[in-house]
Amino acid sequence: MADDDDRSPEEQFQELLRQLFGAEGFDPAQLQQLSGLGIDPAMMQQMMSQMQAAFVSGDGGISWDDAQRRALHIANQGDLGVASGARADLDQAFTLATLWLSEATTISDLAEPGHAITRGAWVEATMPVWRELAEPVALSIADALTATLSDQVPEEMKGMMQGASRMMRSVGGSLFANQLGQVVGRLSMEVVSGGDVGIPLMPAGSAAILPQNFADFGQGLEIPEDQLALYVAARELAHARLFRHARWLRLDVIAQVTEFARGIRVDTSALEDLAERFDPSNPDELRVALESGALLPERSEQQTLALTRLENLLALIEGWVEVVTADATSRLPSADRVAEVVRRRRAVGGPAEKALGSLVGLELRPRRMREAAAMWRAVTDAVGVAARDALWDYPDMMPSSEDIDDPADLIARLAARARGEAPERDAFDEALDALLAEEKGEGSPEPEDGHDDGPQGPSPV
Structure with a gap:
C-alpha cells in the first residue's frame, strides 16, 4: 500500500471518511493535507466532528441544542446587554401603557409586568417554539437527504453506507437545525419586541422589548423616544394579553403552522442535482440552497388552504392589536406616525424573517391586516369594546374571512x-x-x- 505522502488528496479524503464511518477516530494533522482539495481544515474538522458524534450516537435524532448554541453565538455578538437607564425607561413605558390599555380593552392585565431583555434571552425564550414549528420541515429534509446521498454514493461504497442511514438522517437534520439557529440568531438582531414576528413565540403571559434593537428601530424616525417606547410597549402588552386571555389561540396558531409544515415535501430532483454537483470546497452552496427555499417545491393545494386559514387568523390577531393599541395611545401626538412605521415594517419584514420564510416555506406576515383592522374598528364603533373582546372567548365565536371582507352581518x-x-x-x-x-x-x-308539512288537524276553537 502506498505511503500517505504518495496518496492523492482524494484518496486521503476517502480514507478519512472510512475512519469516520468506522467510528475509529481520525488524526487532525491529516486535515491539513486537504488543502489540495481547497477545503478549509477548520471547517472540515468541525463538520466531521459533528458527523462522527451523530454516527456514534446512532439515534437518528436532531440536535436542537446545536441550533440554540448557534443562535446564541450570533445573538451575543455585539450584544450590549440592558443598560440600567434603558431598563428604567422601558419599565416606565410598560407601566403607563398598562394603565392606558385598561381603557382600551376589557381583556385583563398580565400577571407579570413587561420587561427589557437581551438578544440572547430572546433566543432562549423563543427557541422551544421555533423547534416546534421547524421540526416537521427538518425531518422531511433529513429523510430526503438520506435517500438522495445513499443513491449518489459509488457502488463500491454501498456496503459502507449500509447501517449508516440513521447517522446520515441525523446529519441532514442537524444541518437544517444549524441553519435554523443561524436564521434565529440573525432574527434576534431585528425583532424589537416579543410579539414582533406575529406568532406566540414568548412564554404565555410574557411581554418584552429588546432595548438594543429598539434603539436601532428609532434611528432616523424623528419621533420622540418616549412616545416611541410607549407605543411599542402598548402594542407588545396588547399582543401578550390577547394570547394569555384566549388560551386556545396559542394552540390554534401553532397547530396551523405545524399543519402547513407537515405538508412540506423536499424537491428530490433539486436535491439530487445539488448532490451531483456539490463541491466540498464550497459548503455555502448547500446553505444557500436551504435558505433560498430552492429545495422546497411549490405548495400543494392542501398547503395553500392551510396557509389561507393561517393568514386570516394572523390578520385577525394583528388587526385587533392595532386597533387596541391605537385607542390606548390616542394621547400620543406621534401615535399615527408610529403606527404607520410599525405597519409597514410588519408588511415588509426584515432579511432574517425572509430567510426564515424560505427555510420553512412559510411567510408569517399577515397580508390582510389592514382589512382586519378596519373590521375590528367597525365592530368597536358599533357594539363597544366589551362585545368586541368577547369574540376571543371561544374559537367558534371568531369572525370569519367573509366577516373581514364585510363585517355588516357580524355587527348585526x-x-x-x-x-x-x-x-x-x-x-x-x-x-x-x-x-x-x-x-x-x-x-x-x-x-x-x-x-x-303533514296534514293538519282541526284548529282549536
Whole structure:
C-alpha cells in the first residue's frame, strides 16, 4: 500500500471518511493535507466532528441544542446587554401603557409586568417554539437527504453506507437545525419586541422589548423616544394579553403552522442535482440552497388552504392589536406616525424573517391586516369594546374571512345579541337538533314554528 505522502488528496479524503464511518477516530494533522482539495481544515474538522458524534450516537435524532448554541453565538455578538437607564425607561413605558390599555380593552392585565431583555434571552425564550414549528420541515429534509446521498454514493461504497442511514438522517437534520439557529440568531438582531414576528413565540403571559434593537428601530424616525417606547410597549402588552386571555389561540396558531409544515415535501430532483454537483470546497452552496427555499417545491393545494386559514387568523390577531393599541395611545401626538412605521415594517419584514420564510416555506406576515383592522374598528364603533373582546372567548365565536371582507352581518349578530334577541337559526342548528333528538330516540324534532308539512288537524276553537 502506498505511503500517505504518495496518496492523492482524494484518496486521503476517502480514507478519512472510512475512519469516520468506522467510528475509529481520525488524526487532525491529516486535515491539513486537504488543502489540495481547497477545503478549509477548520471547517472540515468541525463538520466531521459533528458527523462522527451523530454516527456514534446512532439515534437518528436532531440536535436542537446545536441550533440554540448557534443562535446564541450570533445573538451575543455585539450584544450590549440592558443598560440600567434603558431598563428604567422601558419599565416606565410598560407601566403607563398598562394603565392606558385598561381603557382600551376589557381583556385583563398580565400577571407579570413587561420587561427589557437581551438578544440572547430572546433566543432562549423563543427557541422551544421555533423547534416546534421547524421540526416537521427538518425531518422531511433529513429523510430526503438520506435517500438522495445513499443513491449518489459509488457502488463500491454501498456496503459502507449500509447501517449508516440513521447517522446520515441525523446529519441532514442537524444541518437544517444549524441553519435554523443561524436564521434565529440573525432574527434576534431585528425583532424589537416579543410579539414582533406575529406568532406566540414568548412564554404565555410574557411581554418584552429588546432595548438594543429598539434603539436601532428609532434611528432616523424623528419621533420622540418616549412616545416611541410607549407605543411599542402598548402594542407588545396588547399582543401578550390577547394570547394569555384566549388560551386556545396559542394552540390554534401553532397547530396551523405545524399543519402547513407537515405538508412540506423536499424537491428530490433539486436535491439530487445539488448532490451531483456539490463541491466540498464550497459548503455555502448547500446553505444557500436551504435558505433560498430552492429545495422546497411549490405548495400543494392542501398547503395553500392551510396557509389561507393561517393568514386570516394572523390578520385577525394583528388587526385587533392595532386597533387596541391605537385607542390606548390616542394621547400620543406621534401615535399615527408610529403606527404607520410599525405597519409597514410588519408588511415588509426584515432579511432574517425572509430567510426564515424560505427555510420553512412559510411567510408569517399577515397580508390582510389592514382589512382586519378596519373590521375590528367597525365592530368597536358599533357594539363597544366589551362585545368586541368577547369574540376571543371561544374559537367558534371568531369572525370569519367573509366577516373581514364585510363585517355588516357580524355587527348585526352582535347587536341582536346585545338586545337579548336569540340568534337566527340556520341549517347547522336544525341538523344538530335532529342529530341530538335521534340519539335520544325522540324522532325528528318539531320545526321551530310548530308546523310541519303533514296534514293538519282541526284548529282549536
